[in-house]
Amino acid sequence: MPVASSDELARSVIRRSALNSHTDVRSTHSAPVDSRDPETPSRVVVLASGSGTLFQALADAATGDFPACIAALVTDRDCEAEARAQRAGIECVRVTPRSYSDRAAWNHALTSVVDSYRPDLVVTAGFMRILGPEFLAAFPGKIVNSHPALLPAFPGAHAVRDALSYGVRVTGTTIHIVDEGVDTGPVLAQEAVTVGTDDSESSLHERIKAVERRLLVEVVAALVTRGVIIDGRKALIP
């Protein structure tokens, strides 16, 4: 399955008919009443920029008894995640910043492409771009990120390297709601990973990713079936 450009997709995309009402991941104080037909899986769009092993974990889970399907992979660059999507038969669209006049135009195109898949949840899984206000407003409380550190420690694009450089003995992963800050959104789940004395950035990151792949699948399943209650900095999956 070829990787479509956002322009090609814009020409070809046919907005899907509204799905059955689904579990809505609300950023409110009341957990959603799940009126979605349990037989209709929720729709997840994954954003990625790299090797795509987290995307692969979600795609693999979705082939089994899983309450969500992966509606599409969206990338910002040529990356291994795209080949994974093609092998899995999952639609893939690349929205490249350099194809647009500025960041806002890129963010607008990204928002349109992702919205065309009518996601119940958007997962950034190694997506190395900061999502802008238009994107965040389009999917309020529905964007989830996996970060390879125990936030608020080591935010940003180089968390594993920064943790090693600092000399921490324990790091880990954080799954959080994405907000307008960078890695500042309410925390949904965390798990610690011990730093070995002989760890390199690569060896440590691989061990963190092994935890992320399991935790992300668990959290996505919980979110689409039970929703989330966001109250200030607290995010609770009931």
Ligand SMILES: Nc1nc2c(c(=O)[nH]1)N[C@@H](CN(C=O)c1ccc(C(=O)N[C@@H](CCC(=O)O)C(=O)O)cc1)CN2
């Ligand atoms: N509005 C938000 N967008 C995103 C968040 C977030 O918390 N809020 N998380 C990121 C993922 N991420 C950490 O988990 C992250 C990714 C990238 C960067 C960063 O500084 N990117 C640079 C460019 C990097 C590059 O292109 O090589 C940039 O975008 O200018 C920081 C944190 C997903 N989006």
Ligand SMILES: NCC(=O)N[C@@H]1O[C@H](COP(=O)([O-])[O-])[C@@H](O)[C@H]1O
């Ligand atoms: N700050 C964002 C960030 O560093 N995200 C990290 O990119 C990796 C993607 O792995 P993958 O490409 O193998 O799925 C994951 O470790 C994820 O936490």
